Amino acid sequence: MLQLLGEFECKIDAKYRLRLPAGLISQLNSPAPPTFVINRGFEQCLMLYPEGVWNRISEEVNQLNLYNQQNRAFVRYFYRGAQKVTMDSADRILINKRLLDYAGIDKDVVLSAYNDRIEMWAVDAYEQILANEPNDFSELAESVLGGKNNPDL
């Protein structure tokens, strides 16, 4: 089970390539050059899933009966343009222009890894969302993690 961690600032070059930081690649303990699935995430970011993680998740989604309207909407939204990306020989992945536009990414990017996945943000969007959190963070923690005497906090 993956336990990714870390926040990395990276740059996207003129050819829409993003080099993955060595500190992140090493966490994947993948023997071959790692492959990912990338798609649109919530709140204007992109999500990067190690291939194995994506497969595990999508397997369940693919069980859904697609004659059901609600299910179709769900599957579409779940995928949100997911596509496979592979690293080149210089540890870079090529990112679709459409996806970059979605996240408002121009050049400067923050990668934020947690659990088994990686979020990709435009730097300014990331800073903005972090700046807004603290106000309601404790409230949020309370409702997410249960009672205010939760030992986990």
Add this chain to the structure above:
Amino acid sequence: MLQLLGEFECKIDAKYRLRLPAGLISQLNSPAPPTFVINRGFEQCLMLYPEGVWNRISEEVNQLNLYNQQNRAFVRYFYRGAQKVTMDSADRILINKRLLDYAGIDKDVVLSAYNDRIEMWAVDAYEQILANEPNDFSELAESVLGGKNNPDL
């Protein structure tokens, strides 16, 4: 079992031909030039099924008793103008004008592959459908992907 994936932006030429992206063709692991069945999809898109997938699906529908009025209506709706399309020597398929009209496709198209099939959308229609989250998304996610704090979302 096919596990298609990917979002591709393509153009339809003046002769209503669509070149299938190499990244998609390679996923079909079909030795001969692949054949598809195309028909009207739900929600203003066209559906492209690899021939084998279509055969599997239509087989079930063909079990229905056609002397039943309701069954006939369903079958008609199921087929919705389905037709076989084959790739030409330049990896293009010719798409019926009536189908293109149905999906409001002029020139720019997004192919979105998931599970064992491919959806074909007019670019603007696609962006619109992705723009809003289905209102019951999180509930569905809960029932499909398990617990209420499921990390898979």
Add this chain to the structure above:
DNA sequence: TTAAAAAAAAGTGGTAGAAAGTGGAGTAAT
């Protein structure tokens, strides 16, 4: 403890080959 050397990581660009895009002409069908 510091400085120099070495190694790793980050950043950049060129290029060959593949893929995408486009048009024309020949053939078949109506």
Add this chain to the structure above:
DNA sequence: ATTACTCCACTTTCTACCACTTTTTTTTAA
């Protein structure tokens, strides 16, 4: 004769690989 489809040829764009420079970190030795 006109339309519709298929094949063929060509140009442009893209992308994966390779090579190189700069920066940062680690190691080694004075």
